[in-house]
Amino acid sequence: MKFRAKIVDTACLNHFTRISNMIAKLAKTCTLRISPEKLNFILLDKVANGGVSMWCELEQENFFSEFQMEGISAENNEIYVELVSENLSRALKTTQNARALKIKLTNKHFPCLTVSVELFSVSSSSRIVTHDIPIKVIPRKLWKDLQEPTVPDSDVSIYLPVLKTMKSVVEKMKNISNHLVIEANLNGELNLKIETELVCVTTHFKDLGSPQLVSDSASQGRNVEQMAEVCIDIKKLLQFLAGQQVNPTKALCNIVNNRIVHFDLLLEDVSLQYFIPALS
Amino acid sequence: MKCLVTGGNVKVLGKAVHSLSRIGDELYLEPLEDGLSLRTVNSSRSAYACFLFAPLFFQQYQVATSNQDPVRCKILMKSFLSVFRSLVMLEKTVEKCCITLHGRSSRLVVQLHCKYGVRKIHNLSFQDCESLQAVFDPASCHHVLRAPAKVLGEAVQPFPLALAEVTLGITRGRRVILRSYQEDEAADSTIRAMVTEMSIGEEDFQQLQAQEGVAITFCLKELRGLLSFAESANLSLSIHFDEPGRPAIFTVEDSLLDGHFVLATLLEPDPQSQGLGSPQPHMPGPPLQASSTPPLDDFANDDMDSYMIAMETTVGIEGSRTLPSLSPGLRAPCSPGSNSEDDDNKDDPSTVPGTPPPKKFRSLFFGSILAPDHSPQGPSPVLAEDSEGEG
Numbered sequence: 022m023k024f025r026a027k028i029v030d031t032a033c034l035n036h037f038t039r040i041s042n043m044i045a046k047l048a049k050t051c052t053l054r055i056s057p058e059k060l061n062f063i064l065l066d067k068v069a070n071g072g073v074s075m076w077c078e079l080e081q082e083n084f085f086s087e088f089q090m091e092g093i094s095a096e097n098n099e100i101y102v103e104l105v106s107e108n109l110s111r112a113l114k115t116t117q118n119a120r121a122l123k124i125k126l127t128n129k130h131f132p133c134l135t136v137s138v139e140l141f142s143v144s145s146s147s148r149i150v151t152h153d154i155p156i157k158v159i160p161r162k163l164w165k166d167l168q169e170p171t172v173p174d175s176d177v178s179i180y181l182p183v184l185k186t187m188k189s190v191v192e193k194m195k196n197i198s199n200h201l202v203i204e205a206n207l208n209g210e211l212n213l214k215i216e217t218e219l220v221c222v223t224t225h226f227k228d229l230g231s232p233q234l235v236s237d238s239a240s241q242g243r244n245v246e247q248m249a250e251v252c253i254d255i256k257k258l259l260q261f262l263a264g265q266q267v268n269p270t271k272a273l274c275n276i277v278n279n280r281i282v283h284f285d286l287l288l289e290d291v292s293l294q295y296f297i298p299a300l301s
Numbered sequence: 302m303k304c305l306v307t308g309g310n311v312k313v314l315g316k317a318v319h320s321l322s323r324i325g326d327e328l329y330l331e332p333l334e335d336g337l338s339l340r341t342v343n344s345s346r347s348a349y350a351c352f353l354f355a356p357l358f359f360q361q362y363q364v365a366t367s368n369q370d371p372v373r374c375k376i377l378m379k380s381f382l383s384v385f386r387s388l389v390m391l392e393k394t395v396e397k398c399c400i401t402l403h404g405r406s407s408r409l410v411v412q413l414h415c416k417y418g419v420r421k422i423h424n425l426s427f428q429d430c431e432s433l434q435a436v437f438d439p440a441s442c443h444h445v446l447r448a449p450a451k452v453l454g455e456a457v458q459p460f461p462l463a464l465a466e467v468t469l470g471i472t473r474g475r476r477v478i479l480r481s482y483q484e485d486e487a488a489d490s491t492i493r494a495m496v497t498e499m500s501i502g503e504e505d506f507q508q509l510q511a512q513e514g515v516a517i518t519f520c521l522k523e524l525r526g527l528l529s530f531a532e533s534a535n536l537s538l539s540i541h542f543d544e545p546g547r548p549a550i551f552t553v554e555d556s557l558l559d560g561h562f563v564l565a566t567l568l569e570p571d572p573q574s575q576g577l578g579s580p581q582p583h584m585p586g587p588p589l590q591a592s593s594t595p596p597l598d599d600f601a602n603d604d605m606d607s608y609m610i611a612m613e614t615t616v617g618i619e620g621s622r623t624l625p626s627l628s629p630g631l632r633a634p635c636s637p638g639s640n641s642e643d644d645d646n647k648d649d650p651s652t653v654p655g656t657p658p659p660k661k662f663r664s665l666f667f668g669s670i671l672a673p674d675h676s677p678q679g680p681s682p683v684l685a686e687d688s689e690g691e692g
Contacts, residue, residue: 108495115459131493148505150459153496 022100022158024055024126027087034122037084038113039266040077040291045110046264047075047295052159052167053134055090055100058082062106063167073257074170074296083290093161100126101159101167104134112136112152120147132156170296172283175275176249178233179205181284182226184272187213188262190224195255197222200300203258204250205276207231212248215255232273249276251299261295269293302332302372302402305361310557311398311413315385316530317352317560322382323526324350324562329433330381330409331373332364332402336558340433341378347565348523349435358557360397372402375430376409384411384423394419402427437563439550442541444511446477450531450538450553452506456499457525466567467524469540469549470516475503482518482567507537517542518567519549527551527562545569 028034044051044062054061064075081088092098113136116122120139127135133153140148159167181187190213194201198215205211211226261284271287279299286293306314317339321328325341325348332338336358340351356362365372385391399412413421446469456479460467466482480498503509531538531553542549546568553560 105495111461112495112497129496133496147502148456149500151498151500152459153498155493155495 022093022126023089023091024100024124025087025089026081026085026124028084028122028124029086029120031119033084034116034119036289036291037122038110038116040079040288041106041110041113043264043266043288043293044075044077045106047260048106050103051075051106052101052103053156054167055102056092057090057098060084065167065170072296072298074294076169076294077291078293079291097161097164099164101164102126102132102134102156103159104154104156108152108154109134109136112138112154115140115150115152126156127153129153132158170294172275172285172294173277173281175283176278177205177207177276178231179207179209179211179274179276180230180232181272181274182211182229184262184265184268188259188265191255191259191262194222194224195259199255200252201255201258202250202252203274203276203282204248205229205274206248207233207245210248211274249278251276251279251282253282253297254300257297261297302337302365303361303363303399304332304337304359304401305397305399306358307360307397309392310358311395312388312391313358313534313558314354314398315388315391316533317354317558318382318385319388320526320530320560321350321352322378324348324523326378327375328378328381329373329375329430330402330427331432334364337362337400342433342435343523348520349433349437349563350523350527350561351435352558352560354558355556373430373432374402374409374427376425376427380423380425381411384413384425435563437548437550437561439539439541439552439561442543442547442550444515444542445508446506446511446540446542447508447537448506450528450534450536452501453538454528454532456501457521457528459497459499460521461497464521466518467521468516468518469542471509471511471513472500473513475509475513477501477503477506477509508539511542515542515544517545517549519564523562523564524551527553527560530560542566 028037040062048062048064050064052061052063052065054063058081060079060081062075062077064073066073090098090100092100113122116138118141120141122139123135123137125135125137127133129135132155134156135151135153137149137151140150191201194213194215197220198217200215202214202216203211204214209227209229209231211229212223213226214221214223265286267288269286269288271285273285275283275285277283281296281298284293284295284297286295318328321339321341324343326344327341329340330337331340333353336353336355338351338353340349342349394415395413396416397414399410399414401410401412407426409425409427411423411425413423415421457467460479460481464481466484468478468480468482470478470480472478478498478500481494481496483494483496528538534553534555536553536555539552539554540549541552545566547566548563549566551562551564
């Protein structure tokens, strides 16, 4: 099992740092999956923790100038390790003034993902910061629990409004209620609703557009005004929204009536999927 | 005692108080002939800090009015810090600061003369005290590092604020490394903390007088305090140190002031006790690069003692008694040698910490009491009787 990669381009480095910051906001610990073409940050949460799942995928060649890996075996050419996401984001925080970044799997006193950063310094000398992030190597037999979640057939698919706007709305709603109903239809309408004994608040978004063709749905005999809704934990939604520092290229929300809401984001060349299950 | 600080020096004084406040809860203020000294020591007496502001630092400096004993006092750090709390305020509005201390009135008076004729007067109550004096000598240390505070400030920047201790060492190629120190190596790898190591080339240092392989471990928090002072004053910081267990002395100096921070360093376990400790398998992973050095990694043993800085409080003339501890040949006071050498009369009760020491220090006392062959016949050295009369 070997892994070694290098980033020299500043833009790639900043982008990678942003991704790791986002992951740290979304998941306390996560699984990093390394395969010859891709890197994945995975959170497949247990029901006990609220059942939130995350699947983040990036193409290694968009980031790394060098990338060598050797998995467990030739037919299972992958590596799965578990790490505390904040460690990675903290390690990458030191790259602000970096010349190059290297990431390696090492086994110093314990298995670790070693991030070493070569910094610019005033003098000609080089300064190197090395971070050894403790990891847990996940054995082959547990890999099957860490596969990409299947996206259930959604009742409604709709583009999200500007996430910052959404975040400021949800932030205020969080002060009033613990759960929130998110509902949408094929006519480009999305509502965020909270209800308590004293007050009901609904924020309406219009003309959001949908990737599903209205004509298709109509031909299937569906009513485009029909709302699909799901009631979720408001904190989980806010966590997802707070993790987004840059506005994504594409942001899609898929709702399966009363079951799950699935957010599908494209951040430049990185895809992020985030699943929040309905409250029972 | 009366002294007057003006202009930018008010902020310098404020900054010094800020860095002292990272160490102790009490501030010892003592006007001396060669300047005003501000000193503090932490509760476990493992860190001591002192600033001496030369008379030239002040617009006016008067040690004592006639027929008065030179006064010194001890005040709560919190109350003195509150006078200098806002550095922005000091810089923008305070034009001069006047500190007066009289034996008659039991108040230390700090007056801040601000813009527009505003005057803030702080009357701080104080306690009489003995002179606080740690015994140390930078010249006796074998190893010296000196670098601009900015370089060292950048070097500690990657370390999390919560990190307690760092290891400073010299590695192959005469590179200086700083590494986060982990106490509990045997912990489960998932809850283990990230280890960060900073490696800096020799070129960034103004002086590097230490051979490869030496390393010491000390508390980072106190160093950060001194660094932020030195960075704002654009000074160089010197680090004088010796073998592990001996105190490390951090100094800043210019013509108007000098600052000394003396920090205890962790005593490395000897190979024998390491064998008795947890039989943790030592797995030397492939070194990542030349800068990662196996010799420094070896902190596997949890049972580590720490050196205590010998403190002396004198009632009479300072330095009338010499403390044995820091002369080069001697070991830490907890070690067998010094116990038997130091008779009870040398073991001033003031070396016993006022508060229960943190866990690393506790083993130090218990160790010396329990070891049968080293315990003197009389009372254990730690529990020595008051020796004022004999001294």
